[in-house]
Amino acid sequence: MRRTEITPDRLLGEVRAFYDPTRWRFLTVNATDTGAELLIDWIFVPIGRDEEPVILSSCVAYQAPLPSLAALIPASALGEAEMCDLLGVAFEGAKPGLFLEPDAPRAPLLKTPRERDDD
Amino acid sequence: MIKQLHIPLGSQHAALLEPLRLDFSTENERIVSVRSDMGYVHRGVEHACMNRFDFKKVPFVVARVCGLCAITHSTAAVLATEQIVECMVSERAQWLRMLALEFDRIHSHMLCLAHVAESSGYEALFMHTMMERERVMEAQEILSGNRVQFDYATLGGVTRDMDSQCAQALLAKVGALKSVLSGLRDRFEANWSTQMRFKGVGAITLEEAYRLGTVGPIARAAGVRTDIRIESSHLPYRALGFEPIVALEGDLYARNRLRLEEIAQSIELIERILEGLPEGAHLSKVRGRPKGEAMARIEAPRGELFYYVRGNGGAIFERLRIRTPTYANLKAFEAIFLGQEYSSIPAILASLDPCMSCTAK
Amino acid sequence: MFKALIEALLNLFKKPDTLTPKEAAARAPVSGSRGAIGYSEEACIFCLKCEKACPPAAILFIRDAAGKESYHHNPYLCIYCGECVRACPKPDEALWQEERPVLSSSDPAISKRWFAMEKEAVASKVRYKKAKR
Numbered sequence: 001m002r003r004t005e006i007t008p009d010r011l012l013g014e015v016r017a018f019y020d021p022t023r024w025r026f027l028t029v030n031a032t033d034t035g036a037e038l039l040i041d042w043i044f045v046p047i048g049r050d051e052e053p054v055i056l057s058s059c060v061a062y063q064a065p066l067p068s069l070a071a072l073i074p075a076s077a078l079g080e081a082e083m084c085d086l087l088g089v090a091f092e093g094a095k096p097g098l099f100l101e102p103d104a105p106r107a108p109l110l111k112t113p114r115e116r117d118d119d
Numbered sequence: 120m121i122k123q124l125h126i127p128l129g130s131q132h133a134a135l136l137e138p139l140r141l142d143f144s145t146e147n148e149r150i151v152s153v154r155s156d157m158g159y160v161h162r163g164v165e166h167a168c169m170n171r172f173d174f175k176k177v178p179f180v181v182a183r184v185c186g187l188c189a190i191t192h193s194t195a196a197v198l199a200t201e202q203i204v205e206c207m208v209s210e211r212a213q214w215l216r217m218l219a220l221e222f223d224r225i226h227s228h229m230l231c232l233a234h235v236a237e238s239s240g241y242e243a244l245f246m247h248t249m250m251e252r253e254r255v256m257e258a259q260e261i262l263s264g265n266r267v268q269f270d271y272a273t274l275g276g277v278t279r280d281m282d283s284q285c286a287q288a289l290l291a292k293v294g295a296l297k298s299v300l301s302g303l304r305d306r307f308e309a310n311w312s313t314q315m316r317f318k319g320v321g322a323i324t325l326e327e328a329y330r331l332g333t334v335g336p337i338a339r340a341a342g343v344r345t346d347i348r349i350e351s352s353h354l355p356y357r358a359l360g361f362e363p364i365v366a367l368e369g370d371l372y373a374r375n376r377l378r379l380e381e382i383a384q385s386i387e388l389i390e391r392i393l394e395g396l397p398e399g400a401h402l403s404k405v406r407g408r409p410k411g412e413a414m415a416r417i418e419a420p421r422g423e424l425f426y427y428v429r430g431n432g433g434a435i436f437e438r439l440r441i442r443t444p445t446y447a448n449l450k451a452f453e454a455i456f457l458g459q460e461y462s463s464i465p466a467i468l469a470s471l472d473p474c475m476s477c478t479a480k
Numbered sequence: 481m482f483k484a485l486i487e488a489l490l491n492l493f494k495k496p497d498t499l500t501p502k503e504a505a506a507r508a509p510v511s512g513s514r515g516a517i518g519y520s521e522e523a524c525i526f527c528l529k530c531e532k533a534c535p536p537a538a539i540l541f542i543r544d545a546a547g548k549e550s551y552h553h554n555p556y557l558c559i560y561c562g563e564c565v566r567a568c569p570k571p572d573e574a575l576w577q578e579e580r581p582v583l584s585s586s587d588p589a590i591s592k593r594w595f596a597m598e599k600e601a602v603a604s605k606v607r608y609k610k611a612k613r
Binding site for chain 3: 261273
Binding site: 001021022025026027028030032033043045046047048049050053073074075077078079086097098099100108109 | 442
């Protein structure tokens, strides 16, 4: 897997520069808890060609605010909501509750799950 | 006079196979807005695979994500894991995996077609399609020992080899299906009343399909030439001379026709696989523990299925991510419903072939 | 229309495609079908490979005070994948998979006791190790 490191504030510009919906499909956004921080991957795959996917990635602190791609790519909203729900990633405009019930544990896929704060 | 109505469909409804909630706003009979919610069957499969089950058991766990495409989930998990452990998979095992995937595609497409027929009020065609689908289920039992849960793909190959007797039995089943397929196509495509019901309904344009990142038969029916069987080289589909089928209209009728054509194509692929099956061991030893990261994509019956695995040298994965086809198509569902008549919704929904237990995993 | 009418009339005389429960029960299983898991204590060498390989942990070995292992299988938890048989060093002798489907269990209440048995299986092995030392 070949990654292109970016900073979150450059994400929208980077995506605008190469993303052509007839050539690339936004696969999903993925987050991984590496133990010290979150590794966020925005994965784009070519349509109809067997080529390397483009992976924009960024290591961020837990709960660091991240921009949303939803305005550019509507399909990204769901992935962002899922990452917000399961790993507590703070994507712009994403709210927890896609999969988890209100009384379920918060961000269960983190290595140290977050305590519930019932505010 | 325009009357505004608010109609919720689901999360439990006679026309729905799986829990999905759609909130429609209509003006008289026409849909003007729709909102969807789908997290009703979240079981925490990813969490279980990252905390409880060691990596050799994961293909069996993820096979339980979905009953219809069990084999696609376990195959994708296996293909991803094999990149980060030491193992040599024989050509024969890869071909047998393709064989199981194609059988899965046929039975899933037939189920979808049956439900389109049922949801549009053609009960007899539903019964007929389900009856013919039984041949594929029987073939799957011959191949893997079970009708629904194959448990066929495993790390290092497939769980059981195939002898010539088994191949003959599979060819006979496929041949029986082939002979009735033209009758089915006739009913779905040439029948006057089904044409009235299906043509021009639930269409998506090519631009919308691109913009919303649609995958699978929905995208191909709208003219997008996308199929992971040509976009990825995890499985040797190129050796079979595979070319994706594309339709143009993007409506319900085109999706039905595309699925029927894909069934015919899958039958052809199965015959080619059985004919040219390479010799070799069906299962080889897996050494070491997963270290590093890998992703795998395969074409499930509903579209692109994506797996990401990451191991740190331990027996349990550090991260496993599943992105299912319906998950990618959900935005397109909403776009397709807009402007349609409410009475067509069950048929359109069935033709979009949603799989909620996959999506909410 | 005419074709459909003929087909409808012909269908009246066709045998139904479905089976009655009686016919289904009398039908021979498909060759190679994955059914019940069989076990023979005489042939077993108690390597515990099947216990480790089983994805849903439906096989447990419990040691008694004398150190003798006993095999327990929960047919309700089992997914009949055959991983245990593939892991077994003596397949077909000690552990095997039959073609007949699993219709009933000799011990229907086993699921109720299963959680306690899981704990006991772990505890009994720890106890045995301690006693050996």
